[in-house]
Amino acid sequence: MQQQPTLRLGDIKLGRNPRQYFDPAKMAEMVESVRVQGVMQPVIVRPLDDGSHELVAGGRRYRAAMEAHGADYPMPVIVKPLDEFEARSVALIENIQRDDMAPSEEAIAAAEIVGLCKGDRDEAAAQLGWSRPVLDSRLALMNCSAAVLDALNTRTIKLGHAELFAAFTKEQQDKLLPVVVKESRTVADLKKTLEQVSCSLPAAIFDKTDCAGCQHNSAAQAEMFGESIGTGSCTNRACYNEKTEKQLEATAAGLRDEYQTVRIVRPGDNHTRIQLVADGSKGVGAEQMKACYACQNFGAAVSGLPDSMGKVYKGQCFDTVCNMKKVAARIKSEKAPDTAAAKAATATGASKATSATSATTAASAAKGSKPSTTANPEATVVAESDRVKTYRVALWRKALRREVSADVALARQYLIAVVATGDARSIAAEPVNTIWERLIDDKPAVGDFSKAATAAAALESDVQVKLLVALAMSAIQGVDVPYLVQMCRHHKLDLAKHWKLDKEFLELITKSEMKVVADELGLRAAMGDDFKKVFAKSKAEVIDALLSVEGFDYSGKVLKVLKF
Incomplete structure (x- = not known):
């Protein structure tokens, strides 16, 4: 053993x-x-x-x-x-x-x-x-x-005590805890006490206009004595909670134009997010931080916690495991022995960083404030979100189908290649059957090979050609993405002939990412001084402005994120 x-x-x-x-x-x-x-x-x-x-x-x-x-x-x-x-x-x-x-x-x-x-x-x-x-x-x-x-x-x-305490602010909990312990209050006793505690209207994050005359507003009966609604409380917890949730959702919705990810954080979500920083014990490094701005896990959090209800935390990383690995990699690289060249490069970079930091610190000190490392961070690339990926794959399929459908010989060639490489299963029957029915005014004999073969033999040659092209189109639509990329590269598909900036694409990305698009296409330069003014407006207004720049030629320009 x-x-x-x-x-x-x-x-x-x-x-x-x-x-x-x-x-x-x-x-x-x-x-x-x-x-x-x-x-x-x-x-x-x-x-x-x-x-x-x-x-x-x-x-x-x-x-x-x-x-x-x-x-x-x-x-x-x-x-x-x-x-x-x-x-x-x-x-x-x-x-x-x-x-x-x-x-x-x-x-x-x-x-x-x-x-x-x-x-x-x-x-x-x-x-x-x-x-x-x-x-x-x-x-x-x-x-x-x-x-x-x-x-x-x-x-x-x-x-049971703790579960009841969890619904209230930590300040309220700490005031009541000694009483519960000293007097040996049971869970039932504590529940009765807490049920008597109303929801504070002054602390509410929603619009309280309708609360003024509500029967559940404790201040309503006291108004004759000149008491302000600011001193009132709500005794209808269900209504109070519902309005709070709606306001949280509204706050989150207002941030989704700016950030890739926006979440309402609840009790227990303590470790699902972390403030993204470049330096310090939790810093990922300046270059990595810029890259993180374009990540799908970068965004903002809206607090659903009693102590900070409705508060917004921007510049959050929602992949804490990845963040910790980036921090560890940065720390490891800093500890690794440097070559003379690396030391010289580091010294030069440090000098520039020090100068920039000193300038920022001096400017902040002159204003009486501390320098911020997370104010309004902007994306450096357009993130490959699921929505963007879906959009570009649809673009590839549509563009390739359009070019192949115009060349019968090419359609036949690509169809043979698809079958020869074992991808015949990607050819769906439905599109072909639709064409069949439209061309010969009869439904195909599903499951009956003999009848279908006889019907196919009777088809005129031009109809057979159209069905063959339909098969090629179905194959292009059905192959998986890696195979589709192979087809596009072999075909040398020029997306510039099939795409130009549109509303559908812009609605998929954030305003921060739109600045990346504007730089890449040359829109920022074309808009001149109007650029900053435009981006101070709503997302819908920014989209309209980007699509209507006077004198700008939108054709022939394709974004990097859309290329295969």
């Missing part, structure tokens, strides 16, 4: 442990067990670049062994070559699936898993082995204040 590998306990570095609370009585039992029997189940570690190992899972066993035997104890280990993000996922799931983990710790760990899954809660629930309702209820706890989470962690309050 192969012996379990071990590492000196003191040589294992502690990693990030989702579990923060260790029940003293249970830990004492484990320490005694390890003292007598040793550690029976190996811990999971991962090798680091410097040759050491980091603990991934097994924090309680590590602590018990350290207390029972000290740093020289030969700790049984399972070594797994995991990167930082895989290690975090393993640690989270390993801990969260243990039944003695506090709901508050489960909430924090589950929120990180959701972040690793790019906000996909269904995927996160599957990884955790939870139902979606269980996941959502845990994530809701992320709106609890630190004091409430700590009280739940240490079992000072129950899960």
Whole structure:
């Protein structure tokens, strides 16, 4: 039997442990067990670049062994070559699936898993082995204040208490928590208390005009005494919540013209976004940051959290895993030994960056403000969103069909090539049958080869040619995208003959990306001083202006993002 590998306990570095609370009585039992029997189940570690190992899972066993035997104890280990993000996922799931983990710790760990899954809660629930309702209820706890989470962690309050607290601001929670603990209020008692707390109208983010005369406005009855509606509260929580949601959606809708991704963030979405920055411990680097502006995961967040309801956070990255990898790559590149040439280039770049930073800082200081690194970031390219991809593939198919359909010999040649390369399955019957029915005023004999062959033999030669072209058109429409690209390249398809800037395309992209389009096509130069004025208007007005620049020749110009 192969012996379990071990590492000196003191040589294992502690990693990030989702579990923060260790029940003293249970830990004492484990320490005694390890003292007598040793550690029976190996811990999971991962090798680091410097040759050491980091603990991934097994924090309680590590602590018990350290207390029972000290740093020289030969700790049984399972070594797994995991990167930082895989290690975090393993640690989270390993801990969260243990039944003695506090709901508050489960909430924090589950929120990180959701972040690793790019906000996909269904995927996160599957990884955790939870139902979606269980996941959502845990994530809701992320709106609890630190004091409430700590009280739940240490079992000072129950899960029901925390779930009720989560609906209110952290300030309200911290005021009420000591009372609940001191007076040993039950969950039912707390529920009655919180049901009496109305929704604050002054804090509402929606238009309160209709609230003035509403019977659910607590200030309505007091107006005869001269009290302002600003002091009122709403006692109809359902109506209040509905209006709040509509306002959140309206705020998000207003940002979608500017950013590729706009999300309303809820409790539990803590790790699904991060502020994109170039420098510092979380910086991706200046060049990478510019590239990120064009990413589909770049955008803005609208807060749906009680403490910051309706607040907008711009310049957000919604792929935190990718962001962390970019940060790690930047830090690694900075630590790597440089050649003399690289050092010289770095020095030159640093000098320029320092000069630019100094100028920015000086200008900001003169205005009495701090320099901002995220104000109105602009795309540097048009992002290849799903909508843009769908648009350009449709353009390729339409353009290729148009040229091939005009040349019968070419249609026959391409049809033979499609069949010869095993892609005959891409030829759909429906378009051909439609042509058949229109040309000979009869439906084809579906499933009856003999009848169809006889009918085909009776067709006049010009009708057969038309059906052959229809087959080629169906093939072009049906082949997959990589094969379509091959066809376009072989054909040397000139998209400039088939496309010019239109409203349909501009509606697919953001205003920031429209500036990229304007630069690439030469529209910015043609618009001159009017360019900035135009982009201060709504998206619809910008589109109209870009499509009606006087004296500008739109033909013969194709965007890079549309080319194959």
